[in-house]
Structure formats: structure tokens, C-alpha cells
Amino acid sequence: MLDLLIDNQAVLIEGVLTTLGVSFLAIALGAPLGLILATASRQNNRLVRRSARVYVSFWRGTPILVQLLLIFYLLPAIGINLPPTLAAVVALACNTAAFQSEIYRAGLAAVPEGEVEAAQMLGLSRRQILAKIEAPQAIRIMLPALVGETLALVRNSSLISVIAVTDLTRRAQQIASSTFQPLDSYMIALILYVAIALVLSAIGMLLERRLKQQEAH
Amino acid sequence: MKHLLLTAAATLMLNPVSAVAEDLLSRITADGVLTVGTEARFPPFEFVENGEIVGYSGDIMEILMDSALPEVELKRLDLPWQGILPGLAAERFDYVVTSVTVTPARRDAYYLSVPIADATMAVLKRAGDDSIGAPADMAGKPVGSQAGSAQLAALEGYADTLDDTPKISTYTDFSEAYADLAAGRIDAVVNSLPNLLEAARQRPDIFEVVAPTFGEPTYFSWAGRTDEDSASLNALFDAELKRLIEDGTLAQLQEKWFGGAMNLPSALPAQ
Known part of the structure; x- marks a missing residue:
């Protein structure tokens, strides 16, 4: 297995970078979209609220594999032709936006209503309430869930090879089929995914600790 | 338009x-x-x-x-x-x-x-498996090929001509079929001869090609x-x-x- 790892280190690194690049772009693009959705689902306007719910149900309720194929193979039929990597980022971003919006919604809902009312009594503006009262508490509540979502997205990104993006999983498959050593190849991929997950969780823990310290001050 | x-x-x-x-x-x-x-x-x-x-x-x-x-x-x-x-x-x-x-x-x-x-079909078995000496010996055994492939279609066509139909498993690609053959979950993989020769050449201790080929020349x-x-x-x-x-x-x-x-x-x- 060590020979396989050394012989193929360059392409494996490329695979890891593709996996990380696509995942982070998707998370970053999905975040603002998720926030918009979370806000929309708290609106009084029924149409706005419904539309947000339909979007979230669709992207949470259908398999990512199907979503990828949809974006890559069906969009060209209406004249939108995205290159493979961009199609992967767009599909995963649309998907994670739905999951992130639920995290944001739950986070905002967890802030006690009494605090918001108290702030209103004190004459704080809507924006001030969001920035000073709701957001700081919500972020602390949401952080573990957001780290979890990032980890889930990295795992889900292993499907993007179906639309011709050569990620870590595809690299392992390529190595498996040219060397006829599938077990070792997939074991290497597994170890690399575990390494990515460990680093991401460590970053998440660090952030959580930081926020706790801030709270203590 | x-x-x-x-x-x-x-x-x-x-x-x-x-x-x-x-x-x-x-x-x-x-x-x-x-x-x-x-x-x-x-x-x-x-x-x-x-x-x-x-x-x-x-x-x-x-x-x-x-x-x-x-x-x-x-x-x-x-x-x-x-x-x-x-x-x-x-x-x-x-x-x-x-x-x-x-x-x-x-x-x-x-x-x-x-x-x-040339893509004429052939059979790959585990090295040293004496129970398969010709394609017809696949009868009644678990065998595999790639989903959506012409090799699978050829295998299915051939299986119908055998008295005891083989149990066919399909895979996303042939690497998984080879892995299952090595693991003993299936007893034969049907693919085109050039590919099988390459598998046997890379892992001669594990795989062996069964002669002769079967079906129409493709x-x-x-x-x-x-x-x-x-x-x-x-x-x-x-x-x-x-x-x-x-x-x-x-x-x-x-x-x-x-x-x-x-x-x-x-x-x-x-x-």
C-alpha cells in the first residue's frame, strides 16, 4: 500500500485539492443563499415563505447524485452549459444552501424571544437586535451543526466524479483499475478522507473554544 | 429550432x-x-x-x-x-x-x-479454479459484468443458452467485478478478451483467462x-x-x- 501511495502521491494530492476546493466553494456559496432562505422562511409574506419551503424540501429530499446529473445533463437542454467543475460546485452549493438554511433557522429560533422583546423595549433597531443580540448567540448554537454540514459536504462530494470531476474518490478508482489493487487504493482514499475530517473537526473545536472564551469575558 | x-x-x-x-x-x-x-x-x-x-x-x-x-x-x-x-x-x-x-x-x-x-467476449476466473475450463462451465455459478455494457448483454444472451442459468451480478465498472472475483463472491467475469488479458497479466497470481472466447466476433x-x-x-x-x-x-x-x-x-x- 505504501508503494501505491508513493507512486501516486501527485495525483492523490490533486484529488484531495479538488475535493477540498469544490467542497469549500460550495459551502461558501451556499452560506449566503442559506441565509436568504432562512430569512425568507421567517417572513410574513406567504408566497415568500412557501417558496423557501419548497426549495428546501426539494434539495433536502432528493438524492445528490440525481441533483448532480440534473445540473450537468439537463441544464444544457435549456441552453445553460456549465463546465463539469462549475456544475459540481453549483449543485453542491444549491444542496448545502437548503441544509444550511435549516441550521440558520434553528439557530435564530433558539434565541429566547424575551431577549428580543427586551431589546425592542430598550429601543434597539431591528438591525441592532440582529447584530448584538440574535447573531452572537445563534452563531454559537449553529457552529457545531455547520461543522457537521461541512463534513457531510466533503463526504457527499465523492459523488461528483459522475459528472467528470476528478476528485479524490475518482483518483482512487483510477489507481484501482490501472493497478488491479482495489483494496489498497480505496484504503488510501479512506485514510485521506479521515485526515480531512480530523483537520476540519479540529478547526471547528478551536472556533467553538474561541467563542466560549469571548462569552466568558 | x-x-x-x-x-x-x-x-x-x-x-x-x-x-x-x-x-x-x-x-x-x-x-x-x-x-x-x-x-x-x-x-x-x-x-x-x-x-x-x-x-x-x-x-x-x-x-x-x-x-x-x-x-x-x-x-x-x-x-x-x-x-x-x-x-x-x-x-x-x-x-x-x-x-x-x-x-x-x-x-x-x-x-x-x-x-x-477486437472486442470478442471471454471469461476470467480465479487462477487455479479447475471448475471452469470453458465458457459453458459458468452454468449455475455466480458471475459478473459491467452494468449497461455490451459485455453484459452478451453474457445474458449466452446464459440463456445454458441449461443451468448463471447468477449474474452487475457492477459500475469492471474493477469492482474483478475485486469481487478475487474476493470469491463471484466465480467468473465476462469482458472483452484484451481487457481480461491485461488483468491476468497484471495479477497472474490471482486471475486466469479461460480459453476459448464465446459468441459472435465483436x-x-x-x-x-x-x-x-x-x-x-x-x-x-x-x-x-x-x-x-x-x-x-x-x-x-x-x-x-x-x-x-x-x-x-x-x-x-x-x-
Whole structure:
């Protein structure tokens, strides 16, 4: 297995970078979209609220594999032709936006209503309430869930090879089929995914600790 | 019609220099990029080494691009087999440079090129498994092949002629089928002979090819779309491949990748 790892280190690194690049772009693009959705689902306007719910149900309720194929193979039929990597980022971003919006919604809902009312009594503006009262508490509540979502997205990104993006999983498959050593190849991929997950969780823990310290001050 | 207009509009927007794009080939030469779809998990035809797609088809493409499209850059996308023909139909790439086994249904739906290799079916077993001495010994045993492949269709056709039908498992690609054969979950894998010889050559302690081959002689070819737009590109590939078959270049490459030259006609046999 060590020979396989050394012989193929360059392409494996490329695979890891593709996996990380696509995942982070998707998370970053999905975040603002998720926030918009979370806000929309708290609106009084029924149409706005419904539309947000339909979007979230669709992207949470259908398999990512199907979503990828949809974006890559069906969009060209209406004249939108995205290159493979961009199609992967767009599909995963649309998907994670739905999951992130639920995290944001739950986070905002967890802030006690009494605090918001108290702030209103004190004459704080809507924006001030969001920035000073709701957001700081919500972020602390949401952080573990957001780290979890990032980890889930990295795992889900292993499907993007179906639309011709050569990620870590595809690299392992390529190595498996040219060397006829599938077990070792997939074991290497597994170890690399575990390494990515460990680093991401460590970053998440660090952030959580930081926020706790801030709270203590 | 609407679709045509959209495509034309998109091409014009992306490519303001070339005035009116006549067809696929002229757009390829104008843009300087030929995009092809490949399933790079089919050694020795096409596989990945050090991040590059190499193999028999890689060598052919190198020669072909130099002689026919010297100014054009070749972009080879690697995607699973199940996405290759749908991707071609959805115009995700211009042409398919991956071993497509010739079948009547595929000849109706796609433009298949001049044959590039012999694809006659054979059986792979675990080394030293005495219970399989000929293809007919697959009767009643668990066997595997790739989902959506012509090899699977051939296996299913052959299985019907046996008294005791084999239990057939299907896989996303052949690597998984080989892995299951090695693990003992199935007793045989059906694929085209050149691929099986490569598997046995790479892991002689694990795999062994069963002689003889079975079924009708079949061929591998490449594929384009059947529309008017693709006609000149299809013709260019055909002319180049025919030339390479006739001047012995392909025979040399077969010697290099398969250890022996194949007897290849310079056109697909009539249906």
C-alpha cells in the first residue's frame, strides 16, 4: 500500500485539492443563499415563505447524485452549459444552501424571544437586535451543526466524479483499475478522507473554544 | 429550432471572432479545443498513469491529433461509463474516445467509428479454479459484468443458452467485478478478451483467462453524434483511423499494448 501511495502521491494530492476546493466553494456559496432562505422562511409574506419551503424540501429530499446529473445533463437542454467543475460546485452549493438554511433557522429560533422583546423595549433597531443580540448567540448554537454540514459536504462530494470531476474518490478508482489493487487504493482514499475530517473537526473545536472564551469575558 | 438558435447565439457570444460557426468541426478548429469523453478505467485501452490518461487510445489520439488537427488542443474528460453515451447525446463533449463495444442498438443511436480493436467476449476466473475450463462451465455459478455494457448483454444472451442459468451480478465498472472475483463472491467475469488479458497479466497470481472466447466476433469503436452538425468530425475520425489500420500503425500499437496484432477490418461489417 505504501508503494501505491508513493507512486501516486501527485495525483492523490490533486484529488484531495479538488475535493477540498469544490467542497469549500460550495459551502461558501451556499452560506449566503442559506441565509436568504432562512430569512425568507421567517417572513410574513406567504408566497415568500412557501417558496423557501419548497426549495428546501426539494434539495433536502432528493438524492445528490440525481441533483448532480440534473445540473450537468439537463441544464444544457435549456441552453445553460456549465463546465463539469462549475456544475459540481453549483449543485453542491444549491444542496448545502437548503441544509444550511435549516441550521440558520434553528439557530435564530433558539434565541429566547424575551431577549428580543427586551431589546425592542430598550429601543434597539431591528438591525441592532440582529447584530448584538440574535447573531452572537445563534452563531454559537449553529457552529457545531455547520461543522457537521461541512463534513457531510466533503463526504457527499465523492459523488461528483459522475459528472467528470476528478476528485479524490475518482483518483482512487483510477489507481484501482490501472493497478488491479482495489483494496489498497480505496484504503488510501479512506485514510485521506479521515485526515480531512480530523483537520476540519479540529478547526471547528478551536472556533467553538474561541467563542466560549469571548462569552466568558 | 429554438435549441439551434440558442446554441448559435451562445457560440457567437462566447466566440465573437469566428463569424458564423458552420458545424462542429469548424467550431473545434476555430476554438482550438476538441473535448472528448473517456472512461479511463479500461486498461490497457484507456487508464490513468501519473494523472495522465494513457493507453492504446491515448497513443492513437496523439498520432491522430498531430496529423489531422495539429493546432487543436485535446481535452479528455474522465467519467463513469454510464455517463459517456448520455453525455455525448447531451453535447457535453464533441466525441467519445473510449472503447465502445459495437452493438446494433448503438449503431442506430450513435455514429460508431471505424473499429479500433477486437472486442470478442471471454471469461476470467480465479487462477487455479479447475471448475471452469470453458465458457459453458459458468452454468449455475455466480458471475459478473459491467452494468449497461455490451459485455453484459452478451453474457445474458449466452446464459440463456445454458441449461443451468448463471447468477449474474452487475457492477459500475469492471474493477469492482474483478475485486469481487478475487474476493470469491463471484466465480467468473465476462469482458472483452484484451481487457481480461491485461488483468491476468497484471495479477497472474490471482486471475486466469479461460480459453476459448464465446459468441459472435465483436469490435470496439469510438462514437460521435448522428446529427448533421457532427458529420464532418465523424468523417475525419473515420478517415484517420482507416489510414492507421491500413498503414499498420494500429497493428504496431496493438503489439505494444496487447502483446499481439489484431485482425481488424477497415470498416464496421454491414448489419
